Amino acid sequence: MPVNFFGRSFSPGKSPPRRSSSLSSLRRESDKSGQDLARDFSKIRLNISGQNATFDDGEWVSEGGSRGRVSNREVAQLCQKNQSLLEENNLLKLKVELLLDMLTEKSADTLLKDKELNRLKSR
Template sequence: MPLFPFGDKFSPKKTPPRRAQSLSNLHLDAEKSREEFGPDVGPVKLKLGGQEVAFENGMWIQESGPNAASHKEVMKLRKDNQNLTEENNLLKLKIDLLLDILAETAATSNYYEKELKQLKATGKKR
């Protein structure tokens, strides 16, 4: 005896096979076909509400619209800011190294001056 006597009621029906879609829209010349379906798709562009954006280097960049030029300027300024910040950090590191060298030199000089004074003092006693 089956576990569920209502076997047909709960089992899903098979879906009918799909009909093949028409390929009539693919009758393009070779150049147009390569342009539409080839591997060189180009940048992905999206146009919404009068503004056009493109996906480049992992970021959406505004290409047209009221703030397109300012967006490119902002991206350039951010890159320049990052470069200047890195250069500033490098210069701070160099200053720290120079201060360490100066402190070491001053300490050594001070040590030798004291030693020289002691040697002069012992030389005068003789």
């Protein structure tokens, strides 16, 4: 038989029911500023040494700046120059390959002649 020193047994009262609302600050912030974020980051803007550009519909669009806008004529000239440089680069690569082949052929020929000369000297 248990002895009760304090007169009555311990029985805590019921706790009040908890609220179902979230305590997270992320939810509260996203509810009221989600539209602000979408508006602020709808266009990506870039400024490099005075030249401004905006990323719009998957392409970088120049906005001018200290140097001004790039004209279509300048773009066409740059494309033409780029194409000529690519062709020149391909030609130079071909020439290097040809010279390496010629060098390999001459080296092999010289090695064969040296072996033949050593064989004749040893007789």
